[in-house]
Amino acid sequence: MQNNRIAIFLIALLFSAGWTKAQELPTQKEVMDQMVLTNQYLMNKWPDPGVNVITNKERPSNLWTRAVYYEGLMALYALKDDKAYYDYAVKWGEAHNWGLRNGAQTRHADNHCAGQTYIMLYEIDPQPERIRDIQSSVDDMIETYKINDWDWIDALQMAMPVFAKLTSITGDKKYSERMYEMYMDTKVTQGLFNPIDDLWWRDKDFLPPYQEPNGNDCYWSRGNGWVVAAMVRTLEFLPKDDPHRFEYAQMLQRMLKSILTVQRTDGFWNVSLHDPTHFEGKETSGTALFLYGMAWGVNNGLLEKEVYMPAITKAWNAISKEAVHDNGYLGYLQGTGKEPKDGQPVTYTSQPDFEDYGLGCFLLAASEMYKLAE
Incomplete structure (x- = not known):
């Protein structure tokens, strides 16, 4: 009996050691190598x-999918001062005369x-x-009383950081105040945030009584x-004394606490957060964005390290070991759309209609993993 107990203990110890090794944090070099690899794949594919x-x-290539990629490229450039990255971004801006689509x-x-x-x-x-058109466009918006432009939740990522950056570089709080009004309109007036589940419906089309096949609400991962x-x-961009920082910080904490509970055992998240059987499978873009938020939250003291590190490590290992191809191509990336069924099937080798935004999401996540590995 004693020998059996010892054998069981040794097996458990070996299993535990193997799991720990499998889920250990990457080194900074490992993270940077994958950032460089995946980014170079896109730069090679789009030399102009x-x-x-x-x-x-x-x-035109100043559409949102490519713009999200450049968010990631700038995060990479902040960590690796390679003139080729800077020149690639400047050439993109110059090609469009620093203008906006439409x-x-x-x-x-x-x-x-x-x-x-x-x-x-x-x-x-x-x-x-460089800021002529974007500042002019936002200034024109602020001159009106209309605040309900952001009627789908993707819009928050596309535009809120612009308003925050304009506040930072000009010192004018008209940008941050209008941003808050528009955000609250999306959240409360349009009612796209569900405070019960601490998650967001993508747009009005998914408000109840809309349901997923299993009867739950539709919370799209990406x-x-x-x-x-x-x-x-x-x-990150707002001045530290902005009066609405608490709202944004609390929203991040609430969402990630909810998102933490529905992570897949393999480290990815499903395209439908509350219906794992609806187009079940690994998906890279939503996973990368959740990883970005969790790693940033830990790096900036907003999230408890001991609570979120297991999920962070699992998510990084899932993407870096299972989604990144040897040539830098990203697999398991859902194409553009607004719900779980769009861009399907999502597989290791599937080709989404656009792949640039997926790389942007990955580079943002990796940039925070790099800091975490430090």
């Missing part, structure tokens, strides 16, 4: 960053997304033309990931 993107139709008169959040990188490049080299990223980047 200004060329139009052709999928089901032709679009012109400076646009109010659409997707069109504002490019402004995040334009403003970052302005901070590095303050040439007025949509909620966009809100997580919006909170992170808004907190």
Whole structure:
């Protein structure tokens, strides 16, 4: 009997040691190697960053999918001072004359997304033309009383960081105050946030009585990931004395606490957070955005390290070991859309309609993993 107990103990010890090794944090070099690899894949594929993107139709490359990629590229550049990264971003801005898709008169959040990188490049080299159109567009919005433009939750990530950055570089709180009004309109007036589950419905089409096949509410993974990223980047860019920081910090904490409970055992998240059987499978973009939020939250003291580190480590290992191809291509990436069924099937080798935003999400997550590994 004693020998049996010892054998069981040794087996458990070996299993525990193996699990710990499998779930250990990467080194900074391992993280950077994957950032460089995946980014180089896209830069090789698009040597001219200004060329139009052709999928089901032709679009200019300052559309939101490419703009999200440049958010990630700027995060990489902040960690690795490679002039090629800076030049690639500047060439993209210059190709569009630092303009926005559909012109400076646009109010659409997707069109504002490019402004995040334009403003970052302005901070590095303050040439007025770099922020001319994005500031003009937001100023025109503020001149009106309309605050319900953000009627889908992706918009929060596309536009809120722009308003936060404009506040930071100008010192004018009109941007941060209008941002708060518009955010609260989306959250409360339009009612896209469910305070019971601490998650967001993507847009009005998914408000109750809409249900997933299992009878639960539809909380789309990447949509909620966009809100997580919006909170992170808004907190990162806003002045420290902004009176609404608590709201954004609390929202991030509430969402991630809820998201933590529905992580898959393999480290990914499903496309439908409350219906794991609806297009069940691994998905990279939502997982990367949740990882970004959790790692940033731990790095900045907003989340308890002992609570979130297991989920962070599992998510990183899932993406880096199972989604990243040897050539830098990202697998398990859901294509564009607004709900679980869009862009299916999602597999290791599936080709989404756009892949640039997925890389942007991954680079943002990896940038925080790099700091965490430190």
